[in-house]
Amino acid sequence: MSQSGPFCLTAYEYETLPLSRYPELLPSHLDALDRLQLQQNANWFTRLHSSLRFNQFVGVIQVTGLLLEILPKTDDVRRTSSPEADDHWRQVLLQMLAYVHDLSVAVPDAAHLAHSPHAMLDLFVAALVEEADSLLRQGLVKQYHTTDGNRSALKGRLLFQQHITHNLTHGERFFTRHQTYDHAHPLNSLIRMALQLATGQVRSPALAARTRALLLHWPELPPVAVPADSPQLNRKTERYHKALELALLLLRGHSPTLRSGRTEAVALLFDMNTLFERYVARHLQRAAAKRRGHVRLQNSRVFWPGISIRPDLVLTLTTGAKPAEVSHTFILDTKWKLPKNHRPSSDDMQQIFAYCHLWKAGHGVLLYPRAGKAPAEIRRRYSDSHWAPDIAIEGHAYFAPVLGNGAVLNDSLGNDIIDYLEKSLVQKSVTPTSPA
Incomplete structure (x- = not known):
């Protein structure tokens, strides 16, 4: 183990890591990981007798003496860590996170990412510092709150019982309850708490110094409880949205009491399936806004009493000119995986078929x-449905070009998807043979 910092270990989602391969991975590290996962009520990994098996989560976990980085994996299910692969997928993941979370800082290039498993945590901290610094320059929000205490002048309402208790021999003082207008606002407290956490977690000395300098100018505020849901913002506090999102990401993954002595730990992990869904959604929303299209997320309908189903995305495209405009509905379900032999599973195709019935959509797309050698598309027409006789439903397996050249993400992903869908409207798919 390096004497200058924690042992840094890189793994991949769904990888099973033999513990015998890493003598630097101590039982104390594994115990700390177990406790952190238990405290967060999470399912990031499964600890086996002689191995550690990871699930679909990617990101970083930092406990005393260990920095564990988990990267995404799609192209080779047997792939394990290597410097070249690590740099490639670290760059891909950081770009995807920056795009989804609209981070205001640049993703480090490949040269600066070499052997840098801490880059992800530093990226989010740098974005938080940028947003917090902007809020400070604009002026932090203030609010009125009630304060009880001794004062040298009578202000507000005199609290007689406390006044007698505290000032029996101090006639020059008054124990009062009065209104104070200052920066003691929960949003300011949450951001300060996140900045304080970040100073002890980032690996970049320059970023740590900048974070400490920002804290010197941030008002001293008492800590508050970290909310389970994001606080409601109003017209005056809407500008806090991005800084608050970043602060809560850090605070919710933080555990200050893994063991006695305030050993701190932080987990910045993301479900790769959800991340990919949000990444595709953002690209489609931006492309659809310029293409007479509309994207709906979290759109659920009742499937059976007490049971609702929700496709990842519902895309509506309008073709033709008025008054002969036609609206087309597409159901899209994103899958961060490669199906076996590049063939979608029967369960996935059946699920898409059910979605199309409920939404009266003519096309269901597994994206x-x-x-590797994945085809661009697989497209077939479902057998005619007795329950939707007027809709010819087509099922698609579309392999989207997420990556551009090297580890650079494809900026035109949304347009590429819509181009494919528009093309499918004018091309007939193969009709399956009806059963006898």
Whole structure:
């Protein structure tokens, strides 16, 4: 183990890591990981007798003496860590996170990412510092709150019982309850708490110094409880949205009491399936806004009494000119995986078929990331449905070009997807043979 810092270990989602391969990975590290996962009520990994098996989460976990980085994997299910692969997928993940969370800082290039498993945590801290610094320059929000205490002048309401208790021999003082207008606002407290956490977690000395300098100018505020849901913002506090999102990401993954002595730990982990869904959604929303289209997220409908189903995305495209405009509905389900032999599973195709019935959509698309020798598309028409006789439903397996050249993400992903869908409207798919 390095004497200058924690042992840094890189793994991949769904990888099973033999513990015998890493003598630097101590039982104390594994115990700390177990406790952190238990405290967060999470399912990031499974600890086995002689191995550690990871699930679909990617990101970083930092406990005393260990920095564990988990990267995404799609192109080769047997791939394990290597310097070249690590740098490639670290860059991909950081770009995807920056795009989804609209981070205001640049993703480090490949040269600066070499052997840098801490880059992800530093990236989010740098974005938080940028947003917090902007809020400070604009002026932090203030609010009125009630304060009880001794004062040298009578202000507010005199609290007789406390006044007698505290000032029996101090006639020059008054124990009062009065209104104070200052920066003691929960939003300011949450951001300060996140900045304080960040100073002890980032690996970049320059970023740590900048964070400490920002804290010197941030008002001293008492800590508050970290909310389970994001606080409601109003017209005056809407500008806090991005800084608050970043602060809560850090605070919710933080555990200050893993063991006695305030050993701190932080987990910045993301469900890769959800991240890919949000990444595709943002690209489609931006592209659809310029293409007479509309994207709906979290759109659920009742499937059976007490049971609702929700496709990842519902995309509506309008073609033709008025008054002969036609609206077309597409159901998209994103899958951060490669199906076996590049063929979608029967369960996934059946689920898409059910979605199309409820939404009266003519096209259901399973959207995978393209990797290796994956085909561009597989497209077939479902058998005619007795329950939707007027809708010819087509099922698609579309392998989206998520990556551009090298580890650079494809900026035109949304347009590429819509181009494919528009093309499918004018091309007939193969009709399956009806059963006898």
